[in-house]
Amino acid sequence: MSSPATQKSGLFDCRDAYVKTLEALGAADERIVAVVNDSVGSSKLGGFRDKFPERLINVGIAEQNMVGVGAGLANGGKVAFVSGASCFLTGRSLEQVKADVAYSQANVKLCGISSGVAYGELGPTHHSIEDVAWLRTMGxxxxxxxxxxWETEQCIRAAAEMDGPVFIRISRMGVPALPRAADASFTIGKADILREGGDGAILANGTMVCRALEAAETLAVEGISARVVNMCSMSPIDEDAILAAAQTGAIVTVEEHSVRGGLGSAVAEIVSQNAPCRMKILGFAGFQPTGSAEFLMEHSGLTATNIAASLRGLLGR
Amino acid sequence: MPESRPRRGQTLAERAAFVREQARWIRKRALRIVFEARQGHPGGDLSATDVLAALYFDAMRYDPADPRWQARDRFILSKGHATGALYSTLALAGFFPQEELTTYMQPLSRLNGHPNRNKIPGVETNTGPLGHGMPVAVGIAIAAQIDKADYRTFIITGDGELQEGSNWEAAMTAGHRKLASLTLIVDRNRLQQGAGTEDTVGLDPLDDKFRAFGWDVVEVDGHDIEALLPLLDGSTPHDRPLCIIANTVKGKGISFMENKASWHHGVPNAEQYEQAMKELDA
Known part of the structure; x- marks a missing residue:
């Protein structure tokens, strides 16, 4: 598999899978509504609005209100998909997410669009590299x-089926469709081993999974067998899969997120207390300088080359 | 259809007399649980009590045996700290046993200082941080509008609480969407935690603010039950959301508490408690 940076064809914007799934769910279930903060375009919800005009609620540029309105719609019996740029949906409305949605156990599905550093040059105000850390601590x-x-569709369907709050991080960065078995299934709380290996493990999620697979291929050529585990479900998290990965003796985590509080931290919390092993956490160290998303990922070593180098380093090879 | 409204009496005077008796019970019970817990927010409990009693014992339809009945009217206490009054009201209305009120704020009691909908039947959303009730109420009213359902949504905010910007985001949405099923009662006791609202960040003219946001506004004495009932019982149809500015007295009913900011979260000593109970019985 070639790098997303160089392979422009065959890349997908996960927002398309999100809205296609939401429209299908909306056609089958009148309870499905979408709530947006003037973000019909950036959430790609124009089609949903045209099909179900009464069920697209645009509250304007008012994120605190948007999340509270979502909780209220859930109280009225709706399944509310609340969509906005992840940086504002989580950061601006963090207390609404905490009190109205998580603590209240409202049946609200928060869809953080264009998460990570997708907004590249727009800068740290528009990056969302803290969202997983903030929401994961709520439990x-x-x-x-x-x-x-495929996984985006599964997440949206699983979120709609369960009664309770969900946050789904939906990137706009082009990603390839990952190779999967025909009978692949998705379960919240279960990690997905995409490639078996015993010399070390690479745990990744979101836009970093394809890079982890590419790193494992590179390492295989050198005779290093690296397991690749897709950690889509951050909360609840698959402790068994993490402990099994620790048995290889070396774990590299990679995420389009801050190195503080995200996937690396979650894995370290479990590994350090149960099966300590060598670890390297790849992600962003803090607020990012000016640059495109792809530049920023390279700048912080979120590349297949550096993932491979990191595991090699842990193995002393 | 379950027994949906607890209203007693035919004439306004009869209905008001019934509500007044419930309000007296709520005041006494709220003060008792604050006294026993040695903490709470009695000033704001007492200013909101008459409106709470008017809602739960005249205006609203609900079924305590089926607290999440889809067709129920919804109530949100946005000033979530007034749980002395809220819990006493919910217990009196039959949502949970009155004896349980003695556990208020005790270790592991479900009667937390701020209400939790997942533990206490009759609570619609978890409040406590201010400025959260209005957006949730607006969302409920939008759901009713989509479903063309006839249930109504009531919300009490404090007045100081209106300094939170999220209220005005929600007020703008409610006005824009003409959410006529929504009734906001502002507990206008003119005091916030440490001082008067107008000495802190002034709210007046509050009526003009809500009118400018697309609401119908009425001002009323928030302790005049006979004036409150016709405003809350739905007998006057509206095509816009309704804001009732209820002019109230913080600490209402207890002479030494009335209009004193220090009773926002003050707790009476034994002597004060005894005197307060006498006054409430008078």
Whole structure:
């Protein structure tokens, strides 16, 4: 598999899978509504609005209100998909997410669009590299970070089926469709081993999964067998899969998120207390300088080359 | 259809007399649980009590045996700290046993200082941080509008609480969407935690503010039950959301508490408690 940076064809915008799934769910279930903060375009919800005009609620540029309105719609019996740029949906409305959604156990599905550093040059105000850390600490909200269109669809369907709060991180960065078995299934709380290996493990989620697979291929050529585990479900998290990965003796985590509080931290919390092993956490160290999303990922070593180098380093090879 | 409204009496005077008796019970019970817990927010409990009693014992339809009945009227206490009054009201209305009120704020009691909908039947959303009730109420009213359902949504906010910007985001949405099923009662006791609202960040003219946001506004004495009932019982149809500015007295009913900011979260000593109970019985 070639790098997303160089392979422009065959890449997918996960927002398309999100809205296609939401429209299908909306056609089958009148309870499905979408709530937006003037973000019909950036959430790609124009089609949903045209099909179900009464069920697209645009509250304007008012994120605190948007999340509270979502909780109210859930109280009235709706399944509310609340969509906005992840940086504003989570950051601006964090207390509404905490009190109205997570603590209240409202049946609200928060869809954080264009998460991570997708907004590149727009800068740290528009990056969302803290969202998983913020929401993961609440415990009472399911946190999902899908890696490709198929998984995005599964996340949206699983969120709609369950009664309770969910946060789904939906990137706009082009990602390839990951290779999967025909009978692949998705379960909240279960990690997905995409490639077996025993010399070390690469745990990744979201846009980083394809890079982890590419790193494992590179390492295989050198005779290093690296397991690749897709950690879409951040909360609840698959402790068994993490402990099994620790048995290989070396874990590299990689996420389009801050190195503080995200996937790496979650894995370290479990590994350090149960099966300590060598670890390297790849992600963003803090607020990012000016640059495109792809530049920023390279700048912080979120590349297949550096993932491979990191595991090599842990193995002393 | 379950027994949906607890209203007693035919004439306004009869209905008001019934509500007044419930309000007296709520005041006494709220003060008792604050006294026993040695903490709470009695000033704001007492200013909101008459409106709470008017809602739960005249205006609203609900079924305590089926607290999440889809067709129920919804009530949200946005000033979530007034749980002394809220819990006493919910217990009196039959949502949970009155004896349980003695556990208020005790370790592991479900009667937390701020209400939790997942533990206490009759609570619609978890409040406590201010400025959260209005957006949730607006969302409920939008759901009713989509479903063309006839249930109504009531919300009490404090007045100081209106300094939170989220209220005005929600007020703008409610006005824009003409959410006529929504009734906001502002507990206008003119005091916030440490001082008067107008000495802190002034709210007046509050009526003009809500009118400018697309609401119908009426001002009323928030302790005049006979004036409150016709405003809350739905007998006057509206095509816009309704804001009732209820002019109230913080600490209402207890002479030494009335209009004193220090009773926002003050707790009476034994002597004060005894005197307060006498006054409430008078």
């Amino acid at each position: 009472d909200i399911t946190v999902l970070v899908p890696a490709d269109p």
